[in-house]
Amino acid sequence: GMAGGAARVLLAALLGALPAQAERELRFRPPAEAPVRLFTEPELARYDGQQEGQPIYLAVKGVVFDVTSGKEFYGKGAPYNALVGKDSTRGVAKMSLDPADLTHDTTGLTEEELKSLDDIFNNVYKAKYPIVGYTSRRILNEDGSPNLDFKPEDQPHFNIKDEF
DSSP: OHHHHHHHHHHHHHHHTOOHHHHHHHHSOOGGGSOOOEEOHHHHHTTSSOSTTSOOEEEETTEEEEOGGGHHHHSTTSTTGGGTTSBOHHHHHHTOOOGGGOSSOOTTOOHHHHHHHHHHIIIIIHHHSOEEEEEHHHHBOTTSSBOTTOOOOOOTTOOGGGGO
């Protein structure tokens, strides 16, 4: 009846009056609500900095970061290029570029190395580079089923303004 029509008109008026800013915020959801992208090892390996003009990705603790803006460190022939295109958690923890350390495996790391890993993860990678996804090891259980305890990382220090 009448009341329903009036409510619809009011709603339309309110929506029409949304300031541009609010409309933009509705369109650009915060990253946490974006669908989570899963990277297999072969997929991640494609972003190893060897192709000019391709993004460069590096995973630490199963979190895949876009480190393209750090090309001079991670690009082809750059000092840390060995770390990219894979999960290099152990190498980051030990500050090692030894191929044997370029793995997700943290078995046997010392307390100090684990603390260093967390510091670098939070204060370098999460602070400087956008998260683009997660390794399958981080999202899935060994048998390939979804890991129900998976939580996306927040990026509290990351400000989209810095990127544009």
